[in-house]
Amino acid sequence: MKRGNPVWVWTEQRNNRLMDVGVELLGKGLELSERLNVKLETILIGNQTGKLADELMAYGADTVYMIEDPRLQTYQSDVYANVLADLIREHSPDILLIGATNIGMDLAPRVASKVETGLTAHCVDLCIDEDNGIPYLAQVVPGWGGNLMVKIVCPEKRPQMATVRPGVLEKPARNEARKGEIIKVTPDIKDGDFKVKTIEMVEEKALGIPIEEADTVVAGGWGLFSAGGFKPVEELAEVLGAAVGGTRPAVDKEWISDDQMIGQSGKTINPKLFISVGASGAMHFTTGFLRSKVIMAIDQNPDAPIFKVSDIGLVGDLREILPYLIEELKNVV
Amino acid sequence: MSLDIVVCIKQVPDPEYFSKITIDPVKQTIRREGIPTIINPLDKHALEEGLKIKEKFSGKVTAVTMGPPSAREVLEEALALGIDDSVLLCDRAFAGADTLATAYPLASGIKKLGNFDLILCGNETVDGATGQVGPQLAELLGIPHVTFVNEIEWTNERDLIVKSTLERGYMKLQVTLPVLLSVVKEINEPRLPTVLGIMEATEKEIKFFNAKDIDVPEGTIGLAGSPTRVADVFEHKSKRKGEIIEGLPEDAVKRAVKRLRELKAI
Numbered sequence: 367m368k369r370g371n372p373v374w375v376w377t378e379q380r381n382n383r384l385m386d387v388g389v390e391l392l393g394k395g396l397e398l399s400e401r402l403n404v405k406l407e408t409i410l411i412g413n414q415t416g417k418l419a420d421e422l423m424a425y426g427a428d429t430v431y432m433i434e435d436p437r438l439q440t441y442q443s444d445v446y447a448n449v450l451a452d453l454i455r456e457h458s459p460d461i462l463l464i465g466a467t468n469i470g471m472d473l474a475p476r477v478a479s480k481v482e483t484g485l486t487a488h489c490v491d492l493c494i495d496e497d498n499g500i501p502y503l504a505q506v507v508p509g510w511g512g513n514l515m516v517k518i519v520c521p522e523k524r525p526q527m528a529t530v531r532p533g534v535l536e537k538p539a540r541n542e543a544r545k546g547e548i549i550k551v552t553p554d555i556k557d558g559d560f561k562v563k564t565i566e567m568v569e570e571k572a573l574g575i576p577i578e579e580a581d582t583v584v585a586g587g588w589g590l591f592s593a594g595g596f597k598p599v600e601e602l603a604e605v606l607g608a609a610v611g612g613t614r615p616a617v618d619k620e621w622i623s624d625d626q627m628i629g630q631s632g633k634t635i636n637p638k639l640f641i642s643v644g645a646s647g648a649m650h651f652t653t654g655f656l657r658s659k660v661i662m663a664i665d666q667n668p669d670a671p672i673f674k675v676s677d678i679g680l681v682g683d684l685r686e687i688l689p690y691l692i693e694e695l696k697n698v699v
Numbered sequence: 700m701s702l703d704i705v706v707c708i709k710q711v712p713d714p715e716y717f718s719k720i721t722i723d724p725v726k727q728t729i730r731r732e733g734i735p736t737i738i739n740p741l742d743k744h745a746l747e748e749g750l751k752i753k754e755k756f757s758g759k760v761t762a763v764t765m766g767p768p769s770a771r772e773v774l775e776e777a778l779a780l781g782i783d784d785s786v787l788l789c790d791r792a793f794a795g796a797d798t799l800a801t802a803y804p805l806a807s808g809i810k811k812l813g814n815f816d817l818i819l820c821g822n823e824t825v826d827g828a829t830g831q832v833g834p835q836l837a838e839l840l841g842i843p844h845v846t847f848v849n850e851i852e853w854t855n856e857r858d859l860i861v862k863s864t865l866e867r868g869y870m871k872l873q874v875t876l877p878v879l880l881s882v883v884k885e886i887n888e889p890r891l892p893t894v895l896g897i898m899e900a901t902e903k904e905i906k907f908f909n910a911k912d913i914d915v916p917e918g919t920i921g922l923a924g925s926p927t928r929v930a931d932v933f934e935h936k937s938k939r940k941g942e943i944i945e946g947l948p949e950d951a952v953k954r955a956v957k958r959l960r961e962l963k964a965i
Contacts, residue, residue: 441870444843468865472846475831479799479838484926487798487829509932510720510729517931561843562874565860569868576867582965588715606965614714614825618740625866631828639964646718649935650828660964661939662955668943675935677962679943680955686948694956699965 368428371460372407373399374525376450376473377422378465379412380441381569386532387465389425393538394492394530395463396426401494402501404460405429409453411446413439416548423546425538430548435555440567441469442560443476449553451480459525461503463492466529474529484520485527488630490534490653502526508630508649513671515649533578533634536657577626580609583637583655585628586621587613587645589665593684596621599643602688605695611635613651629654644684647672664688702758702816702856702876705809706749706782707836708742710766710773711826722932728795738773741821743889744882748851749819750781751887756856759783761812765793765804771905778900779892786812790909795922798831803919804910805832806839811913815840818879822847830881837879845872849885 375395377388392408399406407429408422419430433449450473454462464474466488478485491506502519503526509516520526577583584606586599596616603610612622613629628635629651640658644665645651652675655661663676666683673679680687712720712734721730738746749760762777764770765788774785788808796804809815818840823830830846837844849869850862863870864883892900910920918924942958944951959965 443845443872447838468847468863471830472834472844472863475798475829475834476838476844478831479802479835482799482926484797484799485829485831486927487827487831504930510717510722513935513937514722514932515935516722516929517933518927519930520927523926562845562872562878564870564872566871567865567868568870569865572867618714631823631825639959648718650717652935656937660959660962662959662964668945673941673943675937675939676941677939678955678958679941680951681943681945682948682951687952690949690952691956694952695965698956698960 368403368405370402370404371458371524372405372429373402374459374462375406375408375427376462376464376470377408377410378467378469379410379415379418380567382412382415382418384418384421385465385467386537387467387470387530390532390535390537391463391465391530392422392425392427394535396538398461398492398494398503402460407431407459409433409450411438411449419548424540424542424544426544427546429546431551432548433551433553437555437560440564442562442564443472444561445555445559446473447476447480448559450477452553453551454481454525462525462527464527464529466531470529474527478527481525483523483525483527485529486518486520487529489528489530490515492528492530503528508653513649513674531634533636575609577609577611577628578633578635581637582606582608582639582641583611583635584608584641584643585611585613585645585655586616586643587651588615589644589646589684590616591619593644598684598688598692601692602641602643602695605692605699606639608639608641613645642672642676643688645672646670647675664691702752702756703814704749704752704758704760704817704819705812705815706742706745706760706762706777707805707818707820707832708746708762708764708773708777709739709824710736710764710770711739711824713737714825736769736772738776739821739824741823741882741884744884744886745819745821746777746780746782747887747889748882750890752817755853758816761785763788763805763808765789765801765808774905775900776892778903778905779897780890781896783903784906785903786906786908788908788913792910792921795925796920797925797927798827798829799835800920800925801832802835802839803924804913804915805836807913807915808908809840811908816876818842818877820879820881822881822883833879833881840879842877842879843874844879844881845874846881848880848882851880851886
């Protein structure tokens, strides 16, 4: 019998499709709830979401709190936040995980503020630690300088809330045999509660291969500035049929667009091959590709932290190395 | 009819120097001595939008920040852009705040200023990058919020339709003032300060509010009022080999490519 305050995951749906990050969080949620011996429960807000609830149970949810209302089909910030906050007050979950999509990042802080608890943004790992025999959620985020990570805790307030970016956690295996319970909740929602009203949601197709879906990604950083610019990264990517990404400074230099940014405030990707060019390797960047299959880093500074997270480190002057590398790859690819 | 607009801004370390920032191993706080500071880049877009809206409807734009005494520099810069008034929330008791303990003094400070119709923020800062303070502040002020705003369309002086970007696509939202909007860089092109603006700025006052001045609820500020804490700082241990290939470029490249093939990466 599972006792104690449950682990919750808010699972976002858009146009009645589950967002991948919610499923990824269920995998982590299951691990945490088993460790605490409590239930894993999800909150699903939308309209006609029965099929999605079945899917959530197949991914590990013991309970799905289902809030269905035609007015809630699309994200509505005030009402979604009110519904979630009321459920928290009623059921006192110990942990609440929210996927850091643009909508999740809009919702999570509003809810945390309503129930006056702590919220840690963009965790790269979550686990249960103990303090004098009392378990708590350890929330890991990248730190400053070299390869440092920071462990954040929320010692007194509950729930312990954290957001995680899409792609950071692995998607769990689906098990159709898994059983769970659907609890339908019908909150009293008045039309006047929609102070902000979402009147339209438009989903657009990506131009080209999005970096999170590419098998090979070449990313550039600040070191390219003194080495004559970003062009060699694009040439290298072309030879490899790779997508192009980069660091925050590369975005600031307008070498790449926002949706090509990798790391803490950008995307987390897991390609088969990741090549970093001219990036020193701050944790804010490296946490965005740590689960790649093979990582190669190219930089002129042999002591750069980037080499500590790489399989292959190529050291030298970028202006000399890159033309050779492009030529060599043309011969073998 | 004129609008009272508040823009929340933050002084942040210049991202070009991020690799020089370290963590104090004992105090576990960020060591940023000697790191140049700037206005958080997205906050410049929030300031610009505030000024544009004032030009459209008339009104007053006030910049608010919380930080050490040196944070007055970002207010001076904001005043030079044409902001009317500015407030620095400054008290040792505010130090060590997480996002919720930052939102509380901001909310109390803004209430202390009097009426407000519109609060503008940058969607996130380059240092913390949480994007949390905006929505948390809106909740404490009891007004709705919209994040990732890249376009504002005014139906009239109170009603607006805003566009909020999604990963791929967007939402259109309808809202009536008062509201808090967190903006992204696509919303506008920030202006540069003019010589006249810089001269006029020296005439303008920067208000200083401490914790007592703003009547902030007890136990909500600073490190003590923060629900979250830094428990530990540790080194990330990578399982990867970190095999370094050096030497003459042509030869090193050949060896690196050979390794890539051995690992079946290409």
